Amino acid sequence: MLSVNEAEAIILDRVKVLDSRLDTEIVDLEAVNGRILAQTIAGKLDFPHWDNSAMDGYAVSYEDVKNCSEAHPVTLDVVSEIAAGDRPKIDIKPGQAARIFTGAMLPEGADTIVMQENTQRSGNQVKILGTPKRQEFVRHQGAFYQAGTPLLEAGVKIGAAEIAVLATAQCTQLAVYRRPRVAILSTGDELVTPEQSLQPGQIVDSNQYALASFVANNGGIPLKLGIVRDQPEALKKAIAQAIASADLVLSTGGVSVGDYDYVDRILAELGGTLHIRSVAVKPGKPLTVATFNDNNCLYFGIPGNPVSALVSCWRFVQPALKKLSGIGNYQPQFVNATTRHDLKAGGRRETYLWGQLDLVNGKYEFSLAGGSHSSGNLINLAQTNGLAIMPVGQKLITVEEEIRVMLID
Numbered sequence: 024m025l026s027v028n029e030a031e032a033i034i035l036d037r038v039k040v041l042d043s044r045l046d047t048e049i050v051d052l053e054a055v056n057g058r059i060l061a062q063t064i065a066g067k068l069d070f071p072h073w074d075n076s077a078m079d080g081y082a083v084s085y086e087d088v089k090n091c092s093e094a095h096p097v098t099l100d101v102v103s104e105i106a107a108g109d110r111p112k113i114d115i116k117p118g119q120a121a122r123i124f125t126g127a128m129l130p131e132g133a134d135t136i137v138m139q140e141n142t143q144r145s146g147n148q149v150k151i152l153g154t155p156k157r158q159e160f161v162r163h164q165g166a167f168y169q170a171g172t173p174l175l176e177a178g179v180k181i182g183a184a185e186i187a188v189l190a191t192a193q194c195t196q197l198a199v200y201r202r203p204r205v206a207i208l209s210t211g212d213e214l215v216t217p218e219q220s221l222q223p224g225q226i227v228d229s230n231q232y233a234l235a236s237f238v239a240n241n242g243g244i245p246l247k248l249g250i251v252r253d254q255p256e257a258l259k260k261a262i263a264q265a266i267a268s269a270d271l272v273l274s275t276g277g278v279s280v281g282d283y284d285y286v287d288r289i290l291a292e293l294g295g296t297l298h299i300r301s302v303a304v305k306p307g308k309p310l311t312v313a314t315f316n317d318n319n320c321l322y323f324g325i326p327g328n329p330v331s332a333l334v335s336c337w338r339f340v341q342p343a344l345k346k347l348s349g350i351g352n353y354q355p356q357f358v359n360a361t362t363r364h365d366l367k368a369g370g371r372r373e374t375y376l377w378g379q380l381d382l383v384n385g386k387y388e389f390s391l392a393g394g395s396h397s398s399g400n401l402i403n404l405a406q407t408n409g410l411a412i413m414p415v416g417q418k419l420i421t422v423e424e425e426i427r428v429m430l431i432d
């Protein structure tokens with residue numbers, strides 16, 4: 024059986040990243056939140072655009088004020104006032120200063136700002152009560168960014184901070200990757216939708232909803248193809264349709280060794296290459312990964328147990344979906360945490376225990392979700408934001424010990 028790391032490497036190797044020229048669309052700045060940049064952006068202007076003041080105070084020439092103190096102040100003539108948004112009209116000559124406010128352009132002749140707390144104003148004159156540093160409180164043109172150099176790289180996910188940068192650089196239209204299409208289908212004779220009335224023996228198809236949410240959270244377009252019965256012909260038709268319509272297919276159920284588990288056989292019949300059939304992981308051991316070369320589709324056959332399904336998505340599908348989407352930084356994130364509970368595992372498979380990660384005084388602490396850690400128990404999976412990892416060979420990690428935790432975002 025493959026280890027988790029081997030399976031992850033095989034999966035990431037099989038991902039075909041969207042094409043940065045063909046698989047893109049132009050989107051307005053207003054609608055670009057959450058999208059992935061497909062082009063490297065460069066600004067046309069330096070940032071700051073011009074020398075400006077970082078303080079409310081007086082713009083002066085350093086030469087005029089380099090030898091002053093409270094006991095020996097220097098008095099300067101205030102010849103103009105410059106507010107943020109003004110264009111300075113008067114140059115500063117020796118013995119002169121300009122009243123200036125935060126963000127306002129420096130006038131010619133001034134190279135230093137004296138903060139107003141270190142001055143005393145009377146009429147058209149100002150006393151400078153202490154020597155500033157040369158060029159103090161001046162934000163120089165180009166200090167933060169030089170025009171023409173890369174501002175944001177292709178592969179960046181756009182959020183509030185990136186939108187601020189793009190707006191500042193006046194990039195109002197951007198090339199972003201199209202959202203990947205992800206087909207989701209649930210297999211099983213026992214499944215009904217949440218709206219249907221439950222008959223004895225039936226359960227609700229929660230996976231369809233969980234996976235659609237997972238896909239949308241990761242920037243994909245979920246194509247909910249519904250429930251497919253455990254009948255080879257119906258399943259084959261549904262899987263063929265899913266492969267034809269999506270970049271990625273997520274089916275749940277039917278990949279185990281039961282009499283009604285047809286998925287692997289059907290994938291092979293449809294011309295798929297099966298790269299993975301099971302992984303030494305708990306939950307989620309039966310995991311099928313196949314590719315279809317004629318249309319670049321990556322297929323994940325995920326176990327039906329709701330917990331196994333989501334843990335498989337977080338551990339294996341998420342990095343693949345991110346990579347496919349064009350995101351540069353697609354690897355899962357791990358942190359070290361101390362555990363607030365004893366953690367137990369069988370030791371034969373890498374085991375993922377779900378729970379809550381909290382940052383306490385700068386250090387992560389992991390709390391195991393209460394209740395059963397059976398892969399059929401989806402109830403205590405709610406509010407999970409971290410999966411504690413028990414390596415192969417480890418059966419017990421005791422309270423207060425350090426453990427590796429995978430972040431779930």
Ligand code: AMP
Nearest residue numbers: 209227228229230276277279326327328
């Ligand atoms: P399977 O992987 O098909 O053997 O299913 C394993 C377990 O997960 C069974 O108890 C199923 O009833 C349950 N299960 C399968 N598919 C779903 C689904 N879509 N939603 C919720 N539970 C499911």
Ligand code: MG
Nearest residue numbers: 211276277327
């Ligand atoms: Mg089944």
